[in-house]
Amino acid sequence: MEASELTAGTALRRFSYLRDEVQDQLFAVRPGALRAAGSARELGSALGAVLYSPANSPRAAERLLGGLWPSITAMVFCLEDAIADRDLGAGEAQVVQVLRAVRQKVEAAGSRAGLPFIFVRVRTPEHFERLLGMWGDLQSELDGVVAPKIGAAGLAPYLELAASARSGRDRALSILPILEGEDFAMRETRGEALAGLRTAFDAYSDLIPCVRIGGTDLSGLWGLRRPRDFTIYDVGVVRDIIGDVVNVMGREPSPVAISGVVWEFIRDARVFKPRLRETPFKDEFGEQGQQVRLELVTAALDGLLRETLLDRANGLHGKTIIHPSHAAYVDAAHVVSHEEWESARAVLSAVEAGDGVGSLRGGERMNEPKPHAPWARRTMLRAQAFGVLQPEHSFLALLQDPRRG
Structure with missing residues (x-):
């Protein structure tokens, strides 16, 4: 795939690597400016x-900022578990170069x-504080910091440091906590940890x-690692943790987005039959359609798609990825179908009018305005970021174009 020059002044939009005529064919509402x-x-x-890369990777930033990965809209340069202790200094120096490259793009x-x-x-928070001193005003080029090993304690120092760095920035310095502390994982202390997080x-x-x-x-705390043919929801102890996180952090009226766990397979031998039906691909x-389906199955992408759809069904949004080719599949699974969009609009219209239960045009789905209103509001937010498909298309249509990065 040929690289396309990344222009800082052109709005960042999902699926922008697709030709205009393809986007018009697929989308009733195009994705908005992120x-x-x-x-x-x-x-x-x-x-x-969100793509994770070791911070000492010599070419990751070049590929990202040079347009070689057009499907990547968010990236994490990891200075924690992804690199050895002996490589920390090189990773920190590489991050400085990334921030300088971003500044050059912005200034141009x-x-x-x-x-x-x-x-x-x-x-750690201490590491974060040291990095802020190292970065100086370059920290304004950074969108946020990922805080690892978070449990009941440990998040507050990150938040205080981020708040103190607000001066001179055109946006907040975000903190993305990774919930993986033992007190958060263990049943005996999880409730208190989640309450503190809330x-x-x-x-x-x-x-x-x-x-x-x-x-x-979290899986490692029990010596577990999910096999290729299973999703994280088949790992009972982790599934229970996910449910508790959604219960506390995802509830109305002030939910926070909860990202799905990393899919760590690129290729692997399989034992069970794939769960991708042939008919939707033929349609x-x-x-x-058969060839598109076969490519997904061969590259272990059927498992990624299934887990991403299970994430969405369980109240999660977005996903950590380890390979740039995975981005298009995760993002495609978040695109709003035309039926979802019409249903969400009908629910919100009924709430505004004070109407009761009704059905979507054609009778495919019952809408009950009051309980469905939170879902409808979240669906409209998702539509803004990921777009709305034309009625005749499913998200599978976004998986075929070869220029997805």
């Missing part, structure tokens, strides 16, 4: 697939509107666009 998010909640709703274009979101995963969120809601769940670390692609 950096137009005016609040932490809107930003959390705009983050879909006069705007950061077209640049992907850049985050750095640090090790209190911190309520006090600093403008700094926390989303929380992330550390599926790898979307005709005779080519």
